[in-house]
Amino acid sequence: MVHALIASPFLDGHLLLKPGARAGARIPATHYEALRQATTAGSALPTWAAQTAADTWGIDLSGRLAQGTVLVREPSPYGYCRASWEINLGCNFGCKHCYLPERPFSGLGWEDKVRLLDIMREAGVLWLQITGGEPTLDADFHDAYRYAWQAGMMLTISTNGSRLWHPDLLELFRDHPPYRLVVSMYGASEDAFDTLTQRRGAWKGFRRGVDAAREAGLPLRINVVVTQDNAAEADAMAALAEEWNFEHHSYTNMTPTISGGGEPLLAQSAAHLRQRKPFAGCNAGHTFFHADPHAKVSICKVGRDDQIDLMAEGIDGLTRLGAIADRLMLRTGGCGGCALSGTCRVCRPLAKHYQEAKAPLHSYCQHGDKENGS
Numbered sequence: 001m002v003h004a005l006i007a008s009p010f011l012d013g014h015l016l017l018k019p020g021a022r023a024g025a026r027i028p029a030t031h032y033e034a035l036r037q038a039t040t041a042g043s044a045l046p047t048w049a050a051q052t053a054a055d056t057w058g059i060d061l062s063g064r065l066a067q068g069t070v071l072v073r074e075p076s077p078y079g080y081c082r083a084s085w086e087i088n089l090g091c092n093f094g095c096k097h098c099y100l101p102e103r104p105f106s107g108l109g110w111e112d113k114v115r116l117l118d119i120m121r122e123a124g125v126l127w128l129q130i131t132g133g134e135p136t137l138d139a140d141f142h143d144a145y146r147y148a149w150q151a152g153m154m155l156t157i158s159t160n161g162s163r164l165w166h167p168d169l170l171e172l173f174r175d176h177p178p179y180r181l182v183v184s185m186y187g188a189s190e191d192a193f194d195t196l197t198q199r200r201g202a203w204k205g206f207r208r209g210v211d212a213a214r215e216a217g218l219p220l221r222i223n224v225v226v227t228q229d230n231a232a233e234a235d236a237m238a239a240l241a242e243e244w245n246f247e248h249h250s251y252t253n254m255t256p257t258i259s260g261g262g263e264p265l266l267a268q269s270a271a272h273l274r275q276r277k278p279f280a281g282c283n284a285g286h287t288f289f290h291a292d293p294h295a296k297v298s299i300c301k302v303g304r305d306d307q308i309d310l311m312a313e314g315i316d317g318l319t320r321l322g323a324i325a326d327r328l329m330l331r332t333g334g335c336g337g338c339a340l341s342g343t344c345r346v347c348r349p350l351a352k353h354y355q356e357a358k359a360p361l362h363s364y365c366q367h368g369d370k371e372n373g374s
Helices: 029-041 047-057 110-123 141-150 167-175 190-197 202-216 231-243 315-328 348-356
Strands: 005-010 013-017 024-027 070-072 082-086 127-131 154-159 180-185 220-225 247-251 288-291 296-298
Touching: 005 029, 013 029, 013 047, 024 047, 029 047, 029 070, 082 110, 110 141, 110 288, 110 315, 127 141, 141 154, 141 167, 167 202, 180 202, 180 231, 190 202, 202 220, 220 231, 231 247, 296 315
Parallel strands: 005 070, 082 127, 082 288, 127 154, 154 180, 180 220, 220 247
Antiparallel strands: 005 013, 013 024, 288 296
């Protein structure tokens, strides 16, 4: 079933959304309940809902039945609204800065992928990021994407863009619009791009994918990744994104691998490193969670200690995640009692990775500023 709208609880309120659209509308609980009743009873879409669709997205839904037009997400007692999922770590690039120390092609079978997505839906996940590796390489990507979309999730795909020209992917995204496609950019020339990704032909694949996505009108955001291999092209990469009329963000500060390896730090461009803003807290583990390719759930991509096996424990395993998050965020391992912890630049799980990588103190901690001459 292809729905035009999604009505869903979200944190302490309710939203009316259009798949593939950035804009949304907050609706009162009474309107949400009215949509639930209309879809159950098989009655017409309420006038206010049709008017909201016209005002917000410029679409005419007047006179349509609620059932089949709006997918109403059920309330969840678990309180999660966002999640990310590494569907597979396999990748066709070998980027020097990658936070994954290894990228094996392995993960859940189809039936368990469905079970994981069902758990996410029941947990309340409305926004889901599917990532990798290169997620579109997974054998079940198309079916998993479509299943999550039909479950009423707003989908973001993090990709290197090299496969976006494939007709089956373009058809999938046309018929089931994503919320956003986040495409990483590793250079403005073939030499720099292929050098950083360590794959000959990577630049040509990227350009072919982006050109196809532009022609199809897909909602792209460009992540401009600046390292020592492409530092001379930082401005040119941003200019290309602007020429394409895509939103773009620059990423210059690499992080250690999830196992605490320092290899990605060696790829950094020293001239482009930025001072991080103080860490102001996050909702990791409380309203957000991350799942790896085998449905091992953690508070986020960084804090992977004490993972919960959702295939073994089921959805009730998520009830332990909040306590895990609170414990992982405590300042321990050399950070306890720090007088500067109120303005710390990174969360405790990320600081742990930097410490394991034996990274220079100034790269993640204020105590290193003086020794770095800052």
